[in-house]
Amino acid sequence: MFWDKVKETLAPDELAKLQLKRLKKTFKSAENIEFYRKQFAEAGVRFSDIHTIDDVRKLPFTRKQDLRGGYPFGFLAVPLKKVVRIHTTSGTTGKPTVVCYTRNDLDAWAELIARNMTMVGLGEDDVFQNMVNYGMFTGGLGFHYGAEKIGMTVIPSATGNTTRQIEMIQDFGVTAIHCTPSYAMHLAEVAEERHVEFPSLKTGIFGAEPWSESMRAELEEKLGVTAYDSYGLSELFGPGVAFECNERDGLHIWHDYYLVEIINPQTGEVLGDGERGELVVTPLLKEAMPLVRYRTGDVTFRMEDGCLCGRMQKIGRITGRSDDMLVIRGINVFPSQIEHVLLSLPEVGNQFMVYIDRMNHLDEMSIEVEMNREYFHGELQDLTRIQAKVVKSLRDVLELRTSVKLVEPGSLPRFEGKAKRVIDRRGEM
Amino acid sequence: MDVKNYIIRQISVFSENKPGRLASIAKAFQEEKINILAFSIAEADGFGVVRALVNLPDKAFQKLTSLGYNVAFTDVIAVKMKDEPGGLFEIAELLGEAGINMEYAYAYSGKEAAVLIIRVDHVNEAVTRILSKGGTLLEAKIFS
Numbered sequence: 001m002f003w004d005k006v007k008e009t010l011a012p013d014e015l016a017k018l019q020l021k022r023l024k025k026t027f028k029s030a031e032n033i034e035f036y037r038k039q040f041a042e043a044g045v046r047f048s049d050i051h052t053i054d055d056v057r058k059l060p061f062t063r064k065q066d067l068r069g070g071y072p073f074g075f076l077a078v079p080l081k082k083v084v085r086i087h088t089t090s091g092t093t094g095k096p097t098v099v100c101y102t103r104n105d106l107d108a109w110a111e112l113i114a115r116n117m118t119m120v121g122l123g124e125d126d127v128f129q130n131m132v133n134y135g136m137f138t139g140g141l142g143f144h145y146g147a148e149k150i151g152m153t154v155i156p157s158a159t160g161n162t163t164r165q166i167e168m169i170q171d172f173g174v175t176a177i178h179c180t181p182s183y184a185m186h187l188a189e190v191a192e193e194r195h196v197e198f199p200s201l202k203t204g205i206f207g208a209e210p211w212s213e214s215m216r217a218e219l220e221e222k223l224g225v226t227a228y229d230s231y232g233l234s235e236l237f238g239p240g241v242a243f244e245c246n247e248r249d250g251l252h253i254w255h256d257y258y259l260v261e262i263i264n265p266q267t268g269e270v271l272g273d274g275e276r277g278e279l280v281v282t283p284l285l286k287e288a289m290p291l292v293r294y295r296t297g298d299v300t301f302r303m304e305d306g307c308l309c310g311r312m313q314k315i316g317r318i319t320g321r322s323d324d325m326l327v328i329r330g331i332n333v334f335p336s337q338i339e340h341v342l343l344s345l346p347e348v349g350n351q352f353m354v355y356i357d358r359m360n361h362l363d364e365m366s367i368e369v370e371m372n373r374e375y376f377h378g379e380l381q382d383l384t385r386i387q388a389k390v391v392k393s394l395r396d397v398l399e400l401r402t403s404v405k406l407v408e409p410g411s412l413p414r415f416e417g418k419a420k421r422v423i424d425r426r427g428e429m
Numbered sequence: 430m431d432v433k434n435y436i437i438r439q440i441s442v443f444s445e446n447k448p449g450r451l452a453s454i455a456k457a458f459q460e461e462k463i464n465i466l467a468f469s470i471a472e473a474d475g476f477g478v479v480r481a482l483v484n485l486p487d488k489a490f491q492k493l494t495s496l497g498y499n500v501a502f503t504d505v506i507a508v509k510m511k512d513e514p515g516g517l518f519e520i521a522e523l524l525g526e527a528g529i530n531m532e533y534a535y536a537y538s539g540k541e542a543a544v545l546i547i548r549v550d551h552v553n554e555a556v557t558r559i560l561s562k563g564g565t566l567l568e569a570k571i572f573s
Contacts, residue, residue, distance in 0.1 A: 406475075
């Protein structure tokens with residue numbers, strides 16, 4: 001099934017024409033942003049230099065930390081009054097990354113979700129429970145409006161309260177769910193413990209964190225769904241950027257929306273089809289916040305073979321990161337954010353270690369940080385109070401509950417070369 | 430009466446809850462020939478505070494600090510109890526009547542007597558009140 005068959009199956013030459021037109025428009029629009037005016041000037045590139053889509057390579061990359069420099073509205077290409085919604089996502093340090101949407105942006109985004117959901121056979125006969133955060137996280141509202149657009153019956157159940165989630169799936173005859181794969185695993189286990197089944201369920205959409213084929217098999221068996229991988233990031237609207245079709249062999253990325261390159265993250269060299277590297281995207285339809293060659297940090301490759309479904313070129317499922325970003329329970333965390341928080345607290349030192357484990361299929365992050373000698377006055381409550389303060393400060397910034405262990409001053413490893421402060425013990429998911 | 434005579438300096442050591450920490454602290458005391466008179470461990474989430482009354486508190490402080498330990502002095506008082514059934518009750522009741530709020534306490538039963546070590550909010554006031562209620566406090570010099 002297609003939502004927009006013409007666009008979804010554009011022939012390569014038509015697609016290239018459309019991409020070029022939109023790339024030029026994006027360049028023009030980016031020139032409204034001071035950051036890009038400077039970048040383009042430094043790179044010595046002008047509008048008149050863009051003749052083919054490959055000319056995108058003349059343009060400089062945009063990194064996540066660049067967006068931080070523009071906080072809050074430095075990357076807006078339109079007046080704020082044209083912005084109808086703001087989302088945020090984790091920044092590398094301190095302030096979050098701000099993402100703004102015009103009315104057209106929201107429509108374009110919902111259109112993408114509509115394509116994706118139609119592609120996997122969902123439509124107005126379906127009842128859809130959206131079990132992700134509905135706040136600043138783009139997964140909630142993003143899927144919500146796309147699902148409404150195709151006429152699904154949408155239950156904005158958001159996160160938490162697994163008992164209630166199970167009850168709603170049963171009572172409302174839910175046919176499709178969207179959540180992180182780890183939450184789906186948790187849901188399946190709780191249901192199993194309680195001998196609950198979900199006869200109405202047929203489709204599971206899982207995203208926001210990487211997951212394996214063995215996890216897919218397990219989720220399908222336990223929940224009785226066909227499981228689809230969903231990919232996106234807030235800087236490129238949110239979820240919906242790429243999605244699996246019924247073949248479930250790679251993700252269809254929407255080339256009329258996104259100009260895709262794969263690069264060697266060390267050298268910036270552009271790689272060919274089949275070569276694994278960092279996904280770099282120039283969004284072609286973003287109005288409020290156009291981006292140029294945005295480095296997603298996600299590692300994938302362009303698949304060489306076409307797809308039986310007839311849609312455009314796929315990318316492989318994401319296999320990792322080219323930077324040190326962590327995905328904890330679907331939330332993006334940069335070690336630099338943790339460092340920033342700890343540096344702001346005089347009670348603790350600036351050495352720290354981060355451990356990530358998976359307990360009952362949910363990610364747990366624990367942080368060890370050294371006590372500052374000056375703040376220990378001999379009482380246990382000195383320590384517990386500081387511990388609570390660190391937990392709260394981290395939660396405020398990361399929007400994530402962590403466990404914090406205070407350790408003795410001088411006891412954590414000191415790194416001479418590249419610090420290895422993060423120990424991920426989750427294994428393959 | 431000088432209230433100061435009754436205020437005892439307890440050594441408090443921040444320690445992670447992991448094997449060998451206590452042995453390491455005890456070894457340090459042994460090396461410096463420091464005698465431990467009373468001792469307790471308070472534990473929270475993965476870490477704790479080792480508390481000790483020792484005969485050479487300054488030396489203990491120095492030694493542990495030189496080993497990298499995070500050490501602090503804490504003022505405590507030591508209330509003498511009868512080493513017989515009801516001994517603790519008598520003292521506990523006295524402390525209650527004196528309006529003393531304990532943050533923590535630990536006890537030992539030694540040659541001299543049974544002793545209740547307590548940490549209180551306002552130590553000077555506590556000393557005065559306990560003495561006025563007829564309690565007996567051990568003087569700090571007994572511990573050195």
